[in-house]
Amino acid sequence: MDKKILSKPAIEAAPLLLGCELVRKTPEGEIRLKIVETEAYHQDEPASHSFRGQTARTAPMFKGGGRLYVYFTYGMHYCLNIVVGKKGVGEAVLLRAGEPLAGIEIMRKNRKITDVKRLANGPGKLAQALGIKDTKLSGKILNPERKYLTSQVFSDGASKFTRKNSNKNFDGSSKYADIWLEPPKKAIKAKDIMASPRIGITQAADLPWRFYLKDNPYVSRL
DNA sequence: TGATAGATCGGCT
């Protein structure tokens, strides 16, 4: 994944993350989603959790691009963000929807539904599809791709992978997340990137800081 | 210390 994207301000990084693939390794296998909808949040804007400064919850947003920020909301849902920008500036990109590419049976199990279009077409659903049930991943660093992209891992399959990394990643003790980003398989064209106001907020609701892929059936709504 | 709104979702009318 291009490090430069993750060090850009949220408003620039959010559209650039469209088309990127979000991957999570689990003991059951690999889950892979194409990011099709994002929202930018910046600390100078009241809809952002970082607006009122750093707290225990929002600390990851201030630690610099390339980490995860996970928060719990509405008493029952988790939402996954990619922290972007420079250290000391509180900003992140909310992942609002994804198109399932791999690990679909795992996601069906996590979501307790079968319809592929509804596995990750919303921020709470996306987190649930990935198996996120707490905020333990918040603050963790996106796993550098090289850590997993070895011939040993891919020639041997998931079980070997699990053994090899069990004490580093599946018990939550590592500073790295078992999640990372990969660049788009096909470049995204500028004309396919749509912008709209963000969803579910009341403050700064006029800012067009939600981005999604045009005509993609996996976005949360039109 | 109490009230309330919240980066949501699924079920029901």
Add this chain to the structure above:
DNA sequence: GCCGATCTATCAG
């Protein structure tokens, strides 16, 4: 389209 679920962070008093 509306509403309840269910918990947390924040703000008022």
